[in-house]
Amino acid sequence: MFHSKPNHAVSGAPRLDPETWVPASQIAPVVRNKTPRPLRLWGTRIFGALALATVACSAQQQSAPADPQPPLPKGKVLFERHEPAAAPDPDPAQTVPTPETATPQPTGKPGVSSSNRNRRTLKRRTDAPDETAAPAPPAVVTEAPAETVSSSSPQAEEIVVTAADLAASAKVTAAERTAPQIVSTSLDLHLNSHTVAVETRAQLVVRNTGTTAMTRLPLRVSGALHWESARAGNTPLALEQHHIADDLDHTGVGTELLLTLPDLVAPGATVALDLYYGGTINASTGRLTAMGAPEGRAALTDWDTVTDTFTGLRGMGDVLWYPVTAPAALLRNGEAVPQAVAAARLADAASSFRLDLTLEYTGNRPEAAFFCGQRAVLNRLSGASPDPTEMGVVTASWNRKILGPHTPSLFIGQGEPHTAANGLLRVVTDRADTVAALGEAATRLRPMMSEWLGAAPLSSIDVLDLPIPGAAGFSDGTLLVAHLGTAPAAALAATLVQPVAAAWMPPNLEAAWLREGIPTFLQTVWTERSQGRAVALRGLAANAAGLQAQAAPVAEPVSSSSQDAFTTQAVPALAACADPACARDRAAYVFEMLRGMLGDGGLQQAISGWRQRLAPSNGQGQAADATSLHASATETKDMEEMLQQVAGKRDLGWFFRSWIDTGHTLPDLSIVTIAPRRVERNAPIDYLPARKAVGGPIGAEPVPQVGDPTYEAERKPITPGDRIAPAIGSWLVAVEVQNAGDADAEVPVTVRAGDLMNTLPLRVPAHGRATIRVPFEADPQEVVVNDGSVPELRATTHRRTITSLPAQH
Structure with a gap:
């Protein structure tokens, strides 16, 4: 790794300038053989030219040179340079001018810095004048208190x-x-x-x-x-x-x-x-x-x-x-x-x-x-x-x-690592109790990772103890740098979700929405398992602010005749974006929406199958090729193919177009109308209403058409154990929802009364309306559109109280 000219060998080495950098590997044997105790190779006052000349002459039974060179300053590394390094200028406040120091040094010499390298003083920094986002302060440097x-x-x-x-x-x-x-x-x-x-x-x-x-x-x-x-x-x-x-x-x-x-x-x-x-x-x-x-x-x-x-x-x-x-x-x-x-x-x-x-x-x-x-x-x-x-x-x-x-980062760990969780973790710390807690936390996460990403991890996880209490942590793939306190395993598990997920993920993923989004989504899954769905959805909502700001309206008229004085700014396609708010937070929502459409089992099958396709195991729990960089488009295409394969006849193309492949703003939903209708006693019903959304204004209950394959495939016969089957005297609650945004959205629509509720999905097209009729077995009291699992331009939950019900005829 050291770079040197061929003629800089120890034997017969020429006399070198003290600032010339030579291979440390050539100096090490010299120091070891000629001194009774070990000397430091770098940071010690080694007489470079004298040491080399002494050994060379000793090997040839010659006398040593008589004029030793000045010692290397402490902290200098020995390897070849282009030219001698420029020495810092002395501080004029502490240096008495002499004939040597008073002589101006030439500037602009090729290969040598011509910049002023006086000792730094404490001054306020001044912004560059070429910044356009905000006016720059005057180009005056003043002393700061x-x-x-x-x-x-x-x-x-x-x-x-x-x-x-x-x-x-x-x-x-x-x-x-x-x-x-x-x-x-x-x-x-x-x-x-x-x-x-x-x-x-x-x-x-x-x-x-x-x-x-x-x-x-x-x-x-x-x-x-x-x-x-x-x-x-x-x-x-x-x-x-x-x-x-x-x-x-x-x-x-x-x-x-x-x-x-x-x-x-x-x-x-x-x-x-x-x-x-x-x-x-x-x-x-x-x-x-x-x-x-x-x-x-x-x-x-x-x-x-x-x-x-x-x-x-x-x-x-x-x-x-x-x-x-x-x-x-x-x-x-x-x-x-x-x-x-x-x-x-x-x-x-x-x-x-x-x-x-x-x-x-x-x-x-x-x-x-x-x-x-x-x-x-x-x-x-x-x-x-x-x-x-x-x-x-x-x-x-x-x-x-x-x-x-990756953003190039460098960390150096002190001490031997402690292994935990059957070798999954390597922890560098001097706190044995923390190692045990981390191991227990990783063990708790393993079943969830195996369900969603595959049976075994592809790599180990390294954890470095950051010796700064309260400092912001850092993670890069399977490396986690954080202050390790004395938290219990249950609390540490939430911290380890993302690095543990990275250990299961294919290496060197280029598609940021998959690399960042899947671990963030699994963070939501773990929160739901450990603290409940309400807490998990609040965690998702905390990340919605960045997405809403990204798609917020801007004060620019669409046209001179337009009644809308504002337009929404375009957002990049999820498959191509690299911004954290886009790649991490929006992708987490995407997987949460897919989870609602495919169920846990279906989405688990799609993600684990995609992971196996991109990073096939070598049979020992390691990725077969950990150095290749997949094309972002290929990674996205593979994921979409696996999702569609799991979905079967249900077409997900609209979802890919609205949320992954093209750039759209967020949906903007609102409840237009709620119309409860009591099911008549003399109207026997042998099926649940079709899950297919019915567009247009609210009207009569649609009648199934014989030979309609879409309707027949989506309608569900009543079974004795079906809780939401309409019974005599129950209700059908028609809910009409409008979407003023640019992206189609499938949202959950819930009718509730106290602790009783029924939820059905409704797909609302961009700049359009859709209606769904939700069967309910009690007097409905409230309608909720979107439980927070779908990001919106403004609110992510819409509630409407049903204050009166139509009289029974």
């Missing part, structure tokens, strides 16, 4: 966006920021968990997705990091970097690099880049406190950090520890940040990502690391200290041919 600037880490300091940064950022056009797309990433990441130092080599392949040739290319990392050198092939590139307001990083600032390319990159063509960047990563609450959030609350949300006891980097939307090309986004612009993250995840799903991690730790040796939720054991570097409780260097590598539906 010390008490108004806070941080969750003593080392963290708010990063400055100066007037010069604003001017430089304004010169980068929107087209230049949207045209590049990274299609291949290879990171050689060197991390010091004690000093929080980060040194990274990034090899990227960037494609021009624009319509014109690309001459300049912007890239961005966290504002706490800085770019050090860049090449395109063998051509060094001058660095132009500046800070830009960006809430995709927890500091609220990004460091944007603008590269002038040596050759034009035509539309669709690619360019290979070799870059170095570094800095430190501390916990930061800068973006939230800048918006007025309390320091303590902000620290529970933005907890990404690097420490000896816990390292967690969640990626874009939390911390930009890897290069990105996506345009900046600000929290003050509504859903801009989550939408930018969702768009980047969708665009990068087919890209490749290789990560080579080298970690220097102090204290207990970490056991494993997780990249995009994928676990890899950390191996001790050859020649490092054998004492696992003091300090050392460990490495791990991941090579994802496709990134899949």
Whole structure:
């Protein structure tokens, strides 16, 4: 994983500059053989040139050089660089000018940063001038009172966006920021968990997705990091970097690099880049406190950090520890940040990502690391200290041919994992009682998962104890990072539903509505089983607000002659959307509606059959192919085919068109008329009314036509045990419902009297009406249309009290 030139071998090694990065694997035997006790490879004052020369001369029985080089500063990683790293400028307030320091250094040197890297001061950050969603403040940087600037880490300091940064950022056009797309990433990441130092080599392949040739290319990392050198092939590139307001990083600032390319990159063509960047990563609450959030609350949300006891980097939307090309986004612009993250995840799903991690730790040796939720054991570097409780260097590598539906994240677990639930769970924590409770919770969930998704899981679940009480948890596939308290198993089961479901799901699903929607739906199923249907429906209703806001009317006239002053904004098709409110919440409603149409058994058969088709088991409970990325359209088509197969003769095409395949706003239902009618004593009835919805105005009870296959197939003969069969003196309650929305909806219509109720489904077409007649065996008192299982543009439940009944004739 280390990159070096062939002539940098230990034997006969040339004299190296102290800042030149050489393979640590070549230095390790040197340190081990020439010292009586183990030395740290990185973060220790190793005399690079002297150590190499001493060993080389000893092997050849020669004398050592007489002029040792200065020691490497603590925290430096040893591997090859393009050029010596630019040293930070001294703080003018604490440095006395000397002839050396007074001499201005050249700027704009190819491959060397020309940006000002003075010590950061505490100032308010300023938004970029190119934001259009809200007016930007004046480009004036003023000192902020010390008490108004806070941080969750003593080392963290708010990063400055100066007037010069604003001017430089304004010169980068929107087209230049949207045209590049990274299609291949290879990171050689060197991390010091004690000093929080980060040194990274990034090899990227960037494609021009624009319509014109690309001459300049912007890239961005966290504002706490800085770019050090860049090449395109063998051509060094001058660095132009500046800070830009960006809430995709927890500091609220990004460091944007603008590269002038040596050759034009035509539309669709690619360019290979070799870059170095570094800095430190501390916990930061800068973006939230800048918006007025309390320091303590902000620290529970933005907890990404690097420490000896816990390292967690969640990626874009939390911390930009890897290069990105996506345009900046600000929290003050509504859903801009989550939408930018969702768009980047969708665009990068087919890209490749290789990560080579080298970690220097102090204290207990970490056991494993997780990249995009994928676990890899950390191996001790050859020649490092054998004492696992003091300090050392460990490495791990991941090579994802496709990134899949992930935002690149990195977590490092401390200590050996505890297994639970027959190996289903691997828990990294020092709380034995919590491990037992988690195991019991997962065991409780297993029967439900087997019913809905198949007999056995396809992978194990990793749980990391987040050492921040009250902090917001994080999950990525089968990885769960959360503060593990002392909750009982019953409470923990609800937390584990989504990661346990992910262990049963096919890997690398591209269709977000299936990847996010099925676990969210199963969360509702579990809530219904453990707390009742009313609580489960309230949980669904809590997510309806986002869907309603997405489809809310906008103040734009449809036409000058229209009486309707507003129109509804279009929503994306569920099969293609990536926004969480669309992919997760709307999909959960879709499966709940399908459950009402097919029943639990039918929907279970469809979902488990779809899962088996996409991820056939190898016979040992593992997916046969865990690395392939299915096309979103294929995944959706397979699910629809399985649903229609289970439904049989009942056509579900209307449902797929209204809720999955095309973009529609939500239905907008209302009760038009309720007409109870007593069944006459001299009118014998030998059948229940057809479940088929009857459109049009309320009229006489329809008479079955001989030879009508649809009606004959849907009518149901009375059986002795049929509770809702009309008896002499019972009622038929006709309910007419109107739908002013764009999507067809099948909703439950319930007639009740006290504890007695009868419910039948009614399909109401978009911009139309439908009528159903519900048989009832007592005097009806209330009609309820939609119990909350179907999302609507406004209310999701409609009630009408029956105040008077017609007299018996």
